[in-house]
Amino acid sequence: MAGTLYVGGVGVGPLPPLGPFLDPVAGVWSVARSATLPQELSGSIPGLTGEVEVVYDRRGVPHIWASTTEDAVRALGFVVARDRLFQLELQSRAPEGTLTELVGSAALRLDRRQRRLGFLWSAERELGQLDPESHTAKLLSAYSEGVNAWIDAMGASDLPFEYHLLHATPRRWELLHSMLLNKRMGYTLAYDPQELWRPTVEALVGKPAADALFPLNNPIVQPIQPNASPEPRFDFAELPPPAEASPDAARIAMLAEQMLPPDAAGRSGAARASNNWAVSPARTANGNALLSNDPHLELTLPSIWYEAHLSVPGQMDVYGVTIPGLPGVIIGFTRNVAWGFTNAGADVLDFYRETLDDDEAPTRYLLDGDWRELERRVELYRDPDGHVIATDTVNYTHRGPVRPTDDGPVSMRWTVLDQPISSSTFADAFDASNVEEWLAAMASYPGPAQNMIVADRSGSIAIRSTGLYPVRPDNGDGRVVRDGSSSANDWQGYWAAEDYPGAINPAQGFLASANQQPFDPALGKPYLGANWPSPWRAMRINQLLAADSRVTPEAMRLYHTDPGNVKADLFVPVFLDAARGRDDLAEARRLLKEWDRRYTKDNERAILFELAMNELNFRTFDELFLPDGRRLAARPGQSVMAGLLRFPESPWWDDRRTTDRIESRDDVLAASLKAALELAKRRYGDPTAGGWRWSEVRHNNVNHILGLPSLSRRGLSVQGGSGNLNPSSGSGSFGASWRMVVELAPELRAWATYPGGQSGNPASPWYANRIEQWVAGELDDVLFPQDRGDLAGDDVAGVLTLRAGAR
Amino acid sequence: MRRPASQVLLLSAAFAVMTVALGWVAVPAVALLWGLVARREERPGLVALLGAGLGWGWLLGWHAVVGEVGELVRVAGGVMGLPGVGFVVLTLAFPMVIAGGAAVVGEAVKPK
Numbered sequence: 001m002a003g004t005l006y007v008g009g010v011g012v013g014p015l016p017p018l019g020p021f022l023d024p025v026a027g028v029w030s031v032a033r034s035a036t037l038p039q040e041l042s043g044s045i046p047g048l049t050g051e052v053e054v055v056y057d058r059r060g061v062p063h064i065w066a067s068t069t070e071d072a073v074r075a076l077g078f079v080v081a082r083d084r085l086f087q088l089e090l091q092s093r094a095p096e097g098t099l100t101e102l103v104g105s106a107a108l109r110l111d112r113r114q115r116r117l118g119f120l121w122s123a124e125r126e127l128g129q130l131d132p133e134s135h136t137a138k139l140l141s142a143y144s145e146g147v148n149a150w151i152d153a154m155g156a157s158d159l160p161f162e163y164h165l166l167h168a169t170p171r172r173w174e175l176l177h178s179m180l181l182n183k184r185m186g187y188t189l190a191y192d193p194q195e196l197w198r199p200t201v202e203a204l205v206g207k208p209a210a211d212a213l214f215p216l217n218n219p220i221v222q223p224i225q226p227n228a229s230p231e232p233r234f235d236f237a238e239l240p241p242p243a244e245a246s247p248d249a250a251r252i253a254m255l256a257e258q259m260l261p262p263d264a265a266g267r268s269g270a271a272r273a274s275n276n277w278a279v280s281p282a283r284t285a286n287g288n289a290l291l292s293n294d295p296h297l298e299l300t301l302p303s304i305w306y307e308a309h310l311s312v313p314g315q316m317d318v319y320g321v322t323i324p325g326l327p328g329v330i331i332g333f334t335r336n337v338a339w340g341f342t343n344a345g346a347d348v349l350d351f352y353r354e355t356l357d358d359d360e361a362p363t364r365y366l367l368d369g370d371w372r373e374l375e376r377r378v379e380l381y382r383d384p385d386g387h388v389i390a391t392d393t394v395n396y397t398h399r400g401p402v403r404p405t406d407d408g409p410v411s412m413r414w415t416v417l418d419q420p421i422s423s424s425t426f427a428d429a430f431d432a433s434n435v436e437e438w439l440a441a442m443a444s445y446p447g448p449a450q451n452m453i454v455a456d457r458s459g460s461i462a463i464r465s466t467g468l469y470p471v472r473p474d475n476g477d478g479r480v481v482r483d484g485s486s487s488a489n490d491w492q493g494y495w496a497a498e499d500y501p502g503a504i505n506p507a508q509g510f511l512a513s514a515n516q517q518p519f520d521p522a523l524g525k526p527y528l529g530a531n532w533p534s535p536w537r538a539m540r541i542n543q544l545l546a547a548d549s550r551v552t553p554e555a556m557r558l559y560h561t562d563p564g565n566v567k568a569d570l571f572v573p574v575f576l577d578a579a580r581g582r583d584d585l586a587e588a589r590r591l592l593k594e595w596d597r598r599y600t601k602d603n604e605r606a607i608l609f610e611l612a613m614n615e616l617n618f619r620t621f622d623e624l625f626l627p628d629g630r631r632l633a634a635r636p637g638q639s640v641m642a643g644l645l646r647f648p649e650s651p652w653w654d655d656r657r658t659t660d661r662i663e664s665r666d667d668v669l670a671a672s673l674k675a676a677l678e679l680a681k682r683r684y685g686d687p688t689a690g691g692w693r694w695s696e697v698r699h700n701n702v703n704h705i706l707g708l709p710s711l712s713r714r715g716l717s718v719q720g721g722s723g724n725l726n727p728s729s730g731s732g733s734f735g736a737s738w739r740m741v742v743e744l745a746p747e748l749r750a751w752a753t754y755p756g757g758q759s760g761n762p763a764s765p766w767y768a769n770r771i772e773q774w775v776a777g778e779l780d781d782v783l784f785p786q787d788r789g790d791l792a793g794d795d796v797a798g799v800l801t802l803r804a805g806a807r
Numbered sequence: 808m809r810r811p812a813s814q815v816l817l818l819s820a821a822f823a824v825m826t827v828a829l830g831w832v833a834v835p836a837v838a839l840l841w842g843l844v845a846r847r848e849e850r851p852g853l854v855a856l857l858g859a860g861l862g863w864g865w866l867l868g869w870h871a872v873v874g875e876v877g878e879l880v881r882v883a884g885g886v887m888g889l890p891g892v893g894f895v896v897l898t899l900a901f902p903m904v905i906a907g908g909a910a911v912v913g914e915a916v917k918p919k
Binding site for chain 1: 826827830831832835863866867870873874875876878879881882883884885886887897898901904905908
C-alpha cells in the first residue's frame with residue numbers, strides 16, 4: 001500500500017504520479033469529457049469590443065464573426081487554445097530553449113542548441129523594439145488575450161492529455177512566444193549552414209570538386225521565374241576529378257558533426273518538398289484562375305496547421321490555415337485572392353571568423369581595429385520544479401551568436417534573427433482585391449524566405465520569391481566564412497522587392513514552384529543561394545500543366561499525388577542500357593523494364609529502382625565517405641548525378657574501394673542494379689510474392705509532437721516516392737502538411753485537407769479524422785460562407801459565443 | 808450488522824462522492840476512516856478494496872456516458888504500454904490497493 005501511495009503521489013521513472021493521473025474526475029479520464037464539441041458554448045475575453053460568434057462547421061473549422069480585426073484575432077487565440085493548448089506551449093518552448101522546464105533534463109541538449117542559435121536573444125530584442133501602438137503589437141496582444149482567456153476559463157476536463165501525462169500546468173501566453181514561434185519557423189525553413197559541412201567535403205575531394213558537386217547553379221534549369229524555354233535546359237559539365245583526401249579530413253568531419261544539428265543531412269531539401277502552382281483562365285476548363293499549394297513539412301499530430309475563417313464585415317474576410325501561436329492566416333484565400341507558399345531555400349545565413357580578446361573568457365571582439373564589447377548572456381536551464389540544472393554562456397557580436405570552431409570562434413548572421421514577425425503584413429494583404437495589390441502589400445514580407453504564388457478573381461496569376469535576401473559585399477558568395485574583423489564584410493542591406501525573382505501573367509499561362517532555383521543562371525543575377533534541390537518536381541508540374549490546356553480543380557487535386565516521376569524517366573533507360581546483354585543482370589533488367597515508372601501503391605517494381613539509385617549514389621560518390629566508412633559527408637543532388645551520366649569515363653565512376661580495376665559508368669550502373677536486386681530479394685522476398693508492393697515497403701508516419709506511438713498514426717501507405725510531387729522518402733515523417741485547391745470563380749470555391757484534425761485532444765473524433773482522406777489524396781469541400789446565416793443545419797457542429805470579460 | 812454487499816455499495820458511493828470533492832486523495836482518507844469504524848469481522852480491508860473499485864467504476868461509467876472513453880482508453884493505455892482494457896484495470900486496481908491497505912491500517916490502529 002505504501003508503495004502504491006508513493007507511486008500515486010510522486011510517480012516513478014517516466015511515469016506521472018498515478019494518483020492525479022488516474023483520478024477519474026480530474027485526471028486523464030476527464031479528457032474524454034471534452035473530446036466532443038457542445039452544441040452551445042459561451043466564454044468571455046477581456047478587451048473584446050463587441051460580441052463575437054464562432055460557428056464550428058461539420059469539419060471542426062471555426063468561422064469567427066467579429067466586428068473588429070482585433071476581436072477576430074482575440075477569438076482566434078481563444079479557439080486555437082481550446083483545441084491546441086499543449087501544442088502552443090511546446091512549439092514556443094522549443095525555440096525558447098525551455099523544454100527542460102516541461103519535460104526535465106531529457107531536453108537539455110535540445111535546449112542548449114536552441115539557445116546557442118540565439119532565438120530567445122533575438123525575440124527579446126524584437127519585443128523591446130516593438131512599438132506598442134503598432135498594428136503588429138495590437139494583433140499580438142489581442143491573440144495573447146484570447147489564449148489566456150481560454151486558460152482562465154478552462155475546467156478540469158479541458159486540460160490537454162499531455163499536461164496530465166507530464167503532471168504540468170499550462171503557462172500563460174505572451175507576445176514573446178509568438179515571436180519565438182516565428183523564429184522557430186525560420187529554423188525549420190531557412191537553417192542550412194552549408195559553411196559548416198562544406199569544409200569536410202573539401203577536405204575529402206578538394207575545393208574544385210566540392211564546388212562542382214554542390215554547385216552554385218543547378219545543372220538542370222527549370223526556374224521559378226519562367227525563362228524563354230518551356231522545356232528544362234541541361235547545363236551539364238564534366239566534374240573536376242576528386243583530389244586525394246586530406247589527412248585532416250577525419251578531424252574536420254568530427255568538428256563539423258559536433259556543430260551541425262542531427263538532422264542537418266536532410267535540411268538541404270531532400271526532406272522538404274513543397275509545391276505550388278497557378279493556372280491562368282485561358283488554360284482552365286471553367287475560365288477561372290486556379291491555384292494549388294501543398295507545403296511539405298514534418299507531419300505531426302496535432303498538425304502544424306489549424307484551419308479557420310475570420311470574418312469582419314467591411315474589413316476582413318479570410319479563410320485558410322494558421323500556425324497555432326501566430327495571429328493570422330498564413331496560407332489561404334479571401335473573396336478575391338488566393339495564395340500559397342513553398343520554401344525558397346535561399347542562403348540567408350553567413351558565418352564570420354571573429355577575433356576575440358581571450359580564448360577562455362572573452363569579453364571583446366575586434367572590429368575595424370577597435371575592440372568592441374561582446375554581449376554576454378548567461379543561460380539558465382531549469383527543471384519542472386524551477387531548479388537550475390545547467391548553465392551556459394553565449395556571447396554575441398553585432399552580427400549574432402558566437403560559437404567555437406576548429407578555426408577559432410565564428411559568429412552567425414541570419415535573417416531569421418533579424419526578421420520581425422509579419423502579422424500586420426498579412427493583415428494588410430487581406431485587403432487586396434487583386435494580385436497587384438497583394439504583391440504590393442507583401443513587399444515588406446520579412447521571411448522566412450518563400451516562393452509566394454497568388455491568383456485573383458479577375459484571372460491574374462503571379463509568383464515571387466520573397467523574404468529578406470542579404471546583399472553581400474561585391475555580390476559575394478554566401479558559402480564562405482568571412483573575416484569578422486572588418487565591417488566591410490558585413491551585409492550591406494537587403495534586396496529590393498522589385499529585384500526578387502518573380503513573374504506576373506506569363507505567356508505560358510501557368511506558374512509553378514517546387515523549391516527549385518528561382519532564376520535562370522543565364523540571367524547572371526547576384527548570389528541568392530547554392531546547392532538547390534534537383535528540380536524533378538518542378539519539371540513534373542511544368543510537364544503536367546503544359547500538357548493540359550483545360551485544367552480543372554479535379555486535375556489539380558490529382559496532381560498532388562501524381563505517381564509520375566521525371567527522375568525515373570531519366571535514369572531507368574541508362575540502367576537498362578548498362579545491363580543489356582549481361583546474363584547476370586537479365587532478371588534485374590527484366591524486372592526494371594516491367595516498371596511503368598509510376599509510384600502507385602500497388603506498384604511492385606518501384607522499390608527496385610529506389611534501391612538501385614541508392615546504390616548508385618554510394619558507389620559513385622564513395623570519395624565522400626567519412627573516414628568511418630559508413631556514411632557520406634554529404635550527398636550531391638541527383639541532378640549532379642544525371643550530369644555525370646554524360647561522361648562515362650569520368651574518374652568519379654571509379655570505386656576507390658576496388659584497387660584492382662577502374663570502373664566506368666556502365667560498370668557502376670550494372671553493379672548498382674545487381675546489388676539492388678539482391679537487397680530487394682533479401683528484404684522483401686521474391687519479386688512475385690507481393691512483398692515488393694510499394695504500399696508494403698514505403699510509408700508515411702504522422703508522429704505525435706511528443707513522439708508517443710499510441711497518439712501517432714504510423715505506417716500509412718501513400719502514393720508517391722522520391723522525386724514525385726508527393727514524395728515519400730527517408731523516415732516518412734515529412735509530407736504534404738496541407739493540400740489546397742482554389743478556383744477563383746465569381747463565387748470562389750476551395751477544397752482542402754491536412755493529415756490530422758482540428759483537435760489536439762487524442763480522444764476527440766477530430767483528432768486524426770482527416771488522415772484517411774489525406775492518404776487517399778482526397779480533399780474536402782471548404783465552407784466559406786458570406787454571412788453567418790449561410791451556415792445552418794448539418795453544416796453546424798457547434799456555436800461559441802464570446803463576450804467581453806473583466807481584465 | 809449490515810450485509811457485506813450493502814457495505815460495499817455504500818462505501819462505493821462514499822468513494823465516488825469524495826473523489827469528486829477531493830480528488831484521488833479521498834481514497835486513502837475514506838478507507839482509513841472506514842478501517843477505524845468497521846469491526847474486524849466485517850473484513851474492512853476487503854470491503855474497502857471492493858468499494859473503492861466499484862466507486863471509481865461508477866465514475867468511469869459516467870465518463871463512458873458523457874465522453875469519448877473508447878479512444879481515450881486506447882491512447883492512455885498505449886502510453887503506459889498497456890492494452891486499453893489494461894488501462895481500465897489499472898485505474899480500478901489503483902484505488903483498490905490503496906483503499907484495502909488504508910482500511911487495514913485503520914483497523915489495526917484503532918483503539919481496542
